Each structure stands twice: as C-alpha cells, then as structure tokens.
Amino acid sequence: MPLAQTASSVHAAVVVDRREPAPGIVVLGLRVPSLEESVRPGQFAMVAMPSGEQAAVALAIYEAGAQHLSLMIVVVGTRTAALANLAIGERIEMLAPLGNGFEAETLGDDVALVAGGVGIASLLLLAAAVVRRGARACLYYGARAAGALVESDRFARLGIEVSNATDDGSRGYRGFVTELFAAEGRRHSGIAGCGPTPMLRRLAEVASQRRIPAQLSLEEPFGCGVGACWGCVIPHAADENGAPQNLIGATRNLPSLAVGHRRTTQRKDERFTYVRVCREGPVFWSEELRW
Amino acid sequence: MVNGAVRVDPTEPDLSVRIGRLELRYPTLMGSGCYGSGEEYAPFIDLSLLGGVVLKSVTRLPRLGNDPPRLAAVPSGMLNAIGLQNPGIDAYLERDVAKFADRPCAVIGSVAGFSVDDYAYVTKRLAARDEIDAVELNISCPNVGTEGETFACDPELAEAATRAARAVTGKTLIVKLSPNVTDIARIARIAEDAGADALAVINTVRGMAIDVERQRPRLGNGSGGLSGAAIRPIAVLAVYEVAQAVRIPIVGQGGIETARDALEFFLAGASAVGIGTGNFTDAQAPVKVVAGVRDYLIARGKTRLRDIVGAANPAFAGVRA
Numbered sequence: 001m002p003l004a005q006t007a008s009s010v011h012a013a014v015v016v017d018r019r020e021p022a023p024g025i026v027v028l029g030l031r032v033p034s035l036e037e038s039v040r041p042g043q044f045a046m047v048a049m050p051s052g053e054q055a056a057v058a059l060a061i062y063e064a065g066a067q068h069l070s071l072m073i074v075v076v077g078t079r080t081a082a083l084a085n086l087a088i089g090e091r092i093e094m095l096a097p098l099g100n101g102f103e104a105e106t107l108g109d110d111v112a113l114v115a116g117g118v119g120i121a122s123l124l125l126l127a128a129a130v131v132r133r134g135a136r137a138c139l140y141y142g143a144r145a146a147g148a149l150v151e152s153d154r155f156a157r158l159g160i161e162v163s164n165a166t167d168d169g170s171r172g173y174r175g176f177v178t179e180l181f182a183a184e185g186r187r188h189s190g191i192a193g194c195g196p197t198p199m200l201r202r203l204a205e206v207a208s209q210r211r212i213p214a215q216l217s218l219e220e221p222f223g224c225g226v227g228a229c230w231g232c233v234i235p236h237a238a239d240e241n242g243a244p245q246n247l248i249g250a251t252r253n254l255p256s257l258a259v260g261h262r263r264t265t266q267r268k269d270e271r272f273t274y275v276r277v278c279r280e281g282p283v284f285w286s287e288e289l290r291w
Numbered sequence: 292m293v294n295g296a297v298r299v300d301p302t303e304p305d306l307s308v309r310i311g312r313l314e315l316r317y318p319t320l321m322g323s324g325c326y327g328s329g330e331e332y333a334p335f336i337d338l339s340l341l342g343g344v345v346l347k348s349v350t351r352l353p354r355l356g357n358d359p360p361r362l363a364a365v366p367s368g369m370l371n372a373i374g375l376q377n378p379g380i381d382a383y384l385e386r387d388v389a390k391f392a393d394r395p396c397a398v399i400g401s402v403a404g405f406s407v408d409d410y411a412y413v414t415k416r417l418a419a420r421d422e423i424d425a426v427e428l429n430i431s432c433p434n435v436g437t438e439g440e441t442f443a444c445d446p447e448l449a450e451a452a453t454r455a456a457r458a459v460t461g462k463t464l465i466v467k468l469s470p471n472v473t474d475i476a477r478i479a480r481i482a483e484d485a486g487a488d489a490l491a492v493i494n495t496v497r498g499m500a501i502d503v504e505r506q507r508p509r510l511g512n513g514s515g516g517l518s519g520a521a522i523r524p525i526a527v528l529a530v531y532e533v534a535q536a537v538r539i540p541i542v543g544q545g546g547i548e549t550a551r552d553a554l555e556f557f558l559a560g561a562s563a564v565g566i567g568t569g570n571f572t573d574a575q576a577p578v579k580v581v582a583g584v585r586d587y588l589i590a591r592g593k594t595r596l597r598d599i600v601g602a603a604n605p606a607f608a609g610v611r612a
Contacts, residue, residue: 008334055571221362228327231362256378256386258353
C-alpha cells in the first residue's frame with residue numbers, strides 16, 4: 001500500500017545548533033515552528049540561499065522531530081559554503097519535506113544500510129525506523145578517509161553494527177564500501193543505499209547478483225526540486241503506456257509520459273520512461289532503474 | 292475572461308493586463324517548462340495570486356526528452372536541455388488536460404513542433420479545449436537539435452508557423468521568440484503581421500558548460516539553454532527593441548527574480564512578465580514581484596501598471612493595454 005504523502009510547504013527556520021563533525025562537513029539544527037507533520041526517512045528539503053541570489057540547494061533531512069529538523073552540509077561550492085557558514089540565530093527558508101522517501105516496511109527484518117560519503121545523511125531516520133519496528137540493521141559506511149567518516153556513533157547508539165571502508169585504508173576496509181559489502185557474505189533481507197552515482201550503480205549490481213531487494217536514494221542536479229522542470233530525470237521501468245512501474249510511495253498527479261526502449265547490461269530491450277528524481281524519488285527500487 | 296480583472300479597492304493600483312482576449316488579474320505568467328502544470332507549486336504559493344501558468348510544451352508525437360544530465364548550474368544561472376519531454380498531443384488531451392480545469396489563474400497551453408503542419412495541428416486540437424485559455428507558440432526551443440529553434444530564427448518559418456496557428460484558433464496566441472538571432476525586432480514584426488496577439492521575449496540563450504575533469508560537455512545534450520539572472524540584460528534589451536517595433540503586448544522574461552527585475556521589463560516596454568528559473572530561487576517570487584510593483588506604483592502616484600509600460604523607452608511603439 002502506498003504511503004500517505006506528507007504535506008510539503010514553505011517553512012521559515014532558525015538555526016539553533018551548529019556543529020562541524022569534520023572539516024568541511026556541518027550539521028545545522030533548525031527550529032521550524034510550522035513543521036507539524038512527521039518527515040519520512042529519505043525525504044529532502046530545498047533550502048533557499050540566505051542571499052536570495054542563487055538557486056536553492058537540495059539537502060537530505062538528517063534528523064527530524066516536532067518543529068525541528070537538521071541538515072548535513074558538505075561544502076562543495078559557493079552555495080553549500082553559504083549555508084555551512086550560517087550562525088546560530090540566523091533565519092532561512094525552505095520547501096520541505098519533499099519527495100518519496102525510503103519504505104522501511106518492505107526491507108525485511110535484517111536491513112543493510114550502505115552509505116557513501118554524505119549519503120549517510122539520508123539513512124539515520126531510516127535506521128531509527130528500522131530499529132523501531134524491531135528489525136535488525138547493519139551500516140556499511142565508506143568515505144575517502146577516516147576523518148570524513150562522521151556521525152557513526154549516532155547509528156551505533158541505535159544498536160546498529162557499523163563497518164567502515166576508506167579509500168586510503170585509514171579506517172576499516174581499504175577500498176570502496178560496495179567491495180566491503182560484497183565481501184561481507186551476510187544474507188540481508190533488504191538494502192537501503194545512498195551515495196554517489198557510481199557507488200549506487202555498483203550496489204545495484206551486487207544486490208541483483210545476490211537477489212536482495214534494494215532501495216536506492218539517487219543524487220541528480222535539481223532545478224526546482226518540486227517536480228516542475230523535469231531536469232533531474234532518470235530512466236525507470238514503464239508499461240506500454242509509459243506509466244512507471246513499482247514506484248516507492250505515492251505518485252501524485254503523475255502526468256502521461258512517453259515510453260522509450262533501451263538495451264541495458266542485464267536485460268535486453270526493455271521499456272522505460274524518464275521519471276523525476278525529486279518527485280517520484282529520490283528513492284527507487286534498484287531493479288526498476290534502467291540506467 | 293479568465294480571472295476577472297475586477298478592481299475591488301479603488302486605492303489599489305490596477306495591475307491587470309489584457310493580452311489579446313485574455314485578461315489577467317496580475318501581470319505575471321509562469322514560464323513554460325519551469326512550472327509544470329501549476330499543481331507542482333500549489334503547496335508553496337497561492338496560485339490565485341498568479342496571472343497565469345504557461346504549461347510545458349506539447350508536440351504532435353510523444354517525446355522522451357534528452358538523456359540526462361539535463362541541468363547544469365552555472366554562474367548566475369542555469370543551463371537546461373530537457374528536450375521537450377511530453378506524452379504527445381493524443382495522450383495529453385485524453386489524460387492530462389482535464390486536470391487543469393480547476394486552476395485559479397489563467398492556463399496557457401504551449402505548442403512546439405517540427406513543421407508548420409505540426410504547429411497548426413497541435414494548436415487546433417489544444418486550443419479547442421475549454422481548460423486552455425490561450426496558446427503560446429514555442430518556436431524557439433534550443434534543445435531539440437536544429438529543428439526546434441529554426442522557426443524563430445528563420446523569418447519565413449516564423450511567419451508560416453504563426454499564420455498556421457492563427458488560422459486554427461480565435462484564442463489568444465502568444466509567440467515565443469528566440470534571442471539567438473541577429474535582429475529580434477524583425478522576427479517580432481513578422482510574427483505580429485502573421486497574426487500573433489502577443490510576443491514572449493525571450494526564450495533561453497544557447498550555451499554550454501564543459502566538465503574539465505571528464506573532458507566533455509556537462510549536459511547530456513551537449514548544448515543547452517541558459518536562463519536566470521545571467522541573461523536578464525540580454526532579455527531587457529530584446530524587449531526594448533521589440534517594443535519599438537510592434538504594437539502588440541510583450542511578455543518580458545529572462546532572469547526575473549524580484550520586483551525590481553520585473554520593473555526593468557515593464558519600463559522597457561513589456562505589458563506582462565514571465566517568471567521561470569526565478570521560481571527555483573524563491574517559490575514566493577511571483578507574489579513578491581506583484582507586491583513590489585504595486586508599492587513602486589503607489590510611491591509614484593500611479594494608479595495603473597500600464598502607465599509605466601515603456602516609460603524608459605522613448606521609441607515605445609506599443610499600446611498600453
């Protein structure tokens with residue numbers, strides 16, 4: 001059964017907490033008085049620039065509670081730097097919560113959480129939801145070096161076993177987190193992944209080989225973030241009318257779509273259509289992606 | 292009439308605009324391809340405070356659109372190459388258009404094509420629907436190979452497409468012009484003579500960004516259309532020049548994010564403004580534009596927006612509608 005859609009809205013927020021778990025990574029705690037409904041794991045916010053002079057930035061909602069949420073910002077450019085430099089007491093506006101998030105209910109009772117870099121930010125709320133329903137979870141978490149592995153303790157506190165991978169071997173397995181996960185022979189009931197696209201593609205292959213259902217939270221450059229511009233699309237399985245198949249969560253007012261055909265590595269000629277990462281996603285079933 | 296241009300408070304400046312047979316309560320149209328069908332922005336803004344929404348373009352046949360990535364952020368703007376993703380006019384009329392009936396602002400259909408016959412065929416079928424208040428002719432999409440924009444860059448094709456669309460509908464016909472031409476005023480005159488009720492000035496400016504690490508263009512399509520603040524001066528000049536050449540109303544657009552931006556366009560000679568990428572910076576931009584323009588008029592003792600249209604353009608040739 002599709003999840004109910006949390007009502008999105010424009011919210012004014014005040015920075016009430018700021019910490020820097022690693023150089024260039026900032027977690028902003030925000031008081032959002034108008035945030036009444038709960039946020040689902042994997043949903044995101046479009047955060048307006050304080051200057052109002054550049055496009056808003058899409059950020060995963062890291063933590064959420066009554067009238068409160070936090071965002072993890074990795075400084076990669078001028079916009080993320082402007083947000084990371086916000087001080088306590090400063091005000092920002094955002095559109096939130098957006099997108100269809102993860103679906104903890106369909107991941108089974110032994111869930112693998114696989115994070116690459118800042119992808120960790122999409123998984124904490126999911127980890128809590130998995131634990132809350134009595135399921136077991138392991139976190140496989142990779143970054144370039146030990147110093148960029150942040151907030152693992154938040155997962156450990158939920159009783160989740162954490163395994164690390166680093167490019168330079170400074171902590172845990174030396175290499176990609178997907179290699180670490182593939183080497184770990186454990187038969188999980190479901191996978192939830194978030195990280196850079198190459199990592200997710202590899203994770204999709206591993207999940208397919210092991211026949212483990214996987215929900216992947218994708219990253220694409222966003223324009224509007226609300227489904228209006230069709231800039232952030234990915235190819236997704238579709239029926240003969242172009243209707244995307246097996247989306248996670250509610251599909252609100254999905255317009256008619258053109259259908260295409262594509263050869264993929266594992267499948268022969270298959271139908272697909274372009275769906276919006278910001279609206280039909282950002283989380284999709286790995287098996288339905290036609291990338 | 293769509294959203295009755297009735298003034299309730301005589302102390303409020305009159306911001307209404309008449310474009311052909313279309314009356315807009317507010318002089319703001321949401322740019323085609325930037326606002327979906329309006330529904331996408333309904334959680335974030337009161338749609339009744341918009342003049343209208345220009346829908347995403349529809350073509351005769353279904354189009355998948357371009358391969359991703361379709362967007363690239365660049366200084367002061369954005370490159371896009373969506374590629375007219377749409378289900379084709381048959382599925383669009385059958386399944387989608389009925390959903391636009393309850394919009395509390397004007398709904399303007401957008402038609403794109405690859406032949407004169409395409410423009411006539413799609414315009415006729417789309418304009419026949421009650422849910423559609425007016426039609427914008429997108430003869431200037433820069434992201435579908437050479438065919439899409441050819442119509443706005445070739446005087447004969449611009450004339451033929453406009454004439455063909457004019458012949459099949461009595462509803463307001465807006466022709467959207469490309470800035471990627473030598474003399475936009477000339478194309479504007481041709482579109483006016485061919486029966487356009489209004490002109491949308493401008494579509495995006497062609498551009499490219501290259502990923503220097505991977506040594507290839509950042510967009511899947513290679514080139515794209517540049518929008519945002521980066522193109523505002525280009526758009527203001529285009530409006531200024533077109534306003535000296537035609538008498539029909541101009542919808543000025545290109546990088547409008549604030550009321551002051553919009554005022555530049557009104558003063559150059561636009562009767563209404565289009566807001567596209569500006570919505571991505573601030574979802575409330577359309578209401579802030581209207582509020583700021585209203586304040587500007589009040590501060591100058593003006594009772595009607597149309598009184599300042601073309602005020603900075605000594606050779607303004609239009610009608611202050």
